[in-house]
Amino acid sequence: MIQQKIGVRIKELRISLGLSQEKFALKIGMDRTYFASVEAGKRNISINNLEKIINGLELSFSDFFSGMED
Amino acid sequence: MIQQKIGVRIKELRISLGLSQEKFALKIGMDRTYFASVEAGKRNISINNLEKIINGLELSFSDFFSGMED
DNA sequence: TTGTGACTTGTAGTCCGTG
C-alpha cells in the first residue's frame, strides 16, 4: 500500500530534520493528530496535502519518491 | 498548483500510450468523467487514486514525478 | 471522444481530549 510507504518515508525525513511530529505539523500548518496518522500510514492523503509535507521536508516530489523504499 | 501539473503529465503519458481517456479509464477501473477531471487538473486527487493511474501508465512514482515539468 | 456542472456519499481533515 502506497500510503504506508509514504508514511515511513515522511517519518525518516522528519526525524533527519530533528523535528517532532508536533513541531513539523505546526511548521507546515497541518493538524498534529492528522499528520501523525499520515506518518502511521493510515490515511489516503490528497496530493495537495502531500505537497505541503514534501515542501516542509524541503524536497521535490521527485526526490521524495526516488528515495522511497519499495 | 500541483494537481494541474499532474494532470498535464498524465495526459501526455496517456497519449503516448495511444489510448483515449475512456479506454485508459476502463483499463484502470476508473470512471471516465472522473479521470477527465483529474487530467484537466480540477481534482485534488488522493494518493491511492494517483497510484492507480501511475500503475496504468506503467511507471514508478519516481519516474512519473521526475519527468514532470515545474 | 472529451469537458463540465450538479449532485450524494464516504472519508479526509480538524479540534478536543486521554494514557
Next chain:
DNA sequence: GCACGGACTACAAGTCACA
C-alpha cells in the same frame, strides 16, 4: 513526544445528463 479516540466539518470520490 507519541498513539489513540470521539465528535464534528470540509471536501474527495464517484456517478449522471448533456454539450
